[in-house]
Amino acid sequence: MKTYYYDHSASTPMLPVVIETMSELMKLHYANAAALHRSGADAMKLVDRARASIAERMGAEPSEVVFTSGGTESNNLAIKGTVNKVARTTKHIILSAIEHASVYECVRQLESLGVQSTIVPVDSLGRVNPEDVAKAIRKDTVLVSIMQVNNETGAIQRIREIGDVISTHPQVRFHVDGVQAIGKVPFLWKEWGVHLYTGSAHKFGGPKGMGFLLVKNGIELASLLTGGGQEQGVRSGTHNVPGIVAMSQALRLTLEGRDARRERMFEMRRQLLKRIEDIPELLLNGADADNEDTAPHIINLSYPGMRPEVIIHMLEKQGVLVSSQSACSSKSLLPSRVLLAMGHDAERASGSIRISFGDEHTWNDIEILSDKLKAVVAELRPLERNLK
Structure with a gap:
């Protein structure tokens, strides 16, 4: 049947050509990209090219692309990285009632550590009113996290208008979970006032276990994973070279169509x-x-x-x-x-x-x-x- x-x-499903690319890279480029020998340098060149390709297609600078293991890690890095970087004693986060669990449960965990949060409602179509975000912002608000496309219903949020609201509060960072949006709906993250934007490869024909977080230049995050200092010290860990290259190829193909x-x-x-x-x-x-x-x-x-x-x-x-x-x-x-x-x-x-x-x-x-x-x-x- x-x-x-x-x-x-x-x-x-992974795109067939992406599978072929990833398989070939696994055979030829198995060296650690941080190694000093030629094979390591060749692997790092592939990482750099993939980073530049993703940046170009996402309207970012290469320095603004941080590679992660997927959407969940990217969302956690955006939220916890922002909160843990702020030195003030009281910290407040705003999120919508319909966020993915990797945002919603992340904030709940932070609440157990003393962080306060406000959940803004949605209408009958699952949309956030930007005015509700404006009303929820406090002096100690450090982050607003609103997804671009809801993963259950497909509701699209008014990211540009929410970004306009946040732009009048320079101490507030704006994070958008774009996992369900990439390749499906338009986005202009910087133009819309977004500071942090999440992507996940297996939602657009790439491999599982690969994702990225766009971090606008000038935005500082505390790292979740410490170690060798990869990804500008924000996300330590050996680069998954085949996965990174495969993700960049899948992104190019999905955005072209x-x-x-x-x-x-x-x-x-x-x-x-x-x-x-x-x-x-x-x-x-x-x-x-x-x-x-x-x-x-x-x-x-x-x-x-x-x-x-x-x-x-x-x-x-x-x-x-x-x-x-x-x-x-x-x-x-x-x-x-x-x-x-x-x-x-x-x-x-x-x-x-x-x-x-x-x-x-x-x-x-x-x-x-x-x-x-x-x-x-x-x-x-x-x-x-x-x-x-």
């Missing part, structure tokens, strides 16, 4: 939502089919009263792979924190599935997915009546 993968928000991808995925999103309009049990969480103020590759649907794992496993038997919440939280039995923040009740927030598209999907895949959804819901209707 053929498998249809609709879980790109959790992880994208961003506009066409965005248009194509929006049309797929419209078509799928149109095809399942006659399934009353499935409720859309987020922007409707005609609203383009959302990421084009994510659709979040709820079947209130039905556990998401039931739907997911029934679809899997049909060869269709989707997910629930974020991959990091998918095994939790708790309602989605994101959907609760958007004003949905616990029943709806507990019964959501997430569909996320990729470059390999065709119009035929959309037809197959809609047909499978209809078949599964039809099979579940008698079960739902029995549960009631």
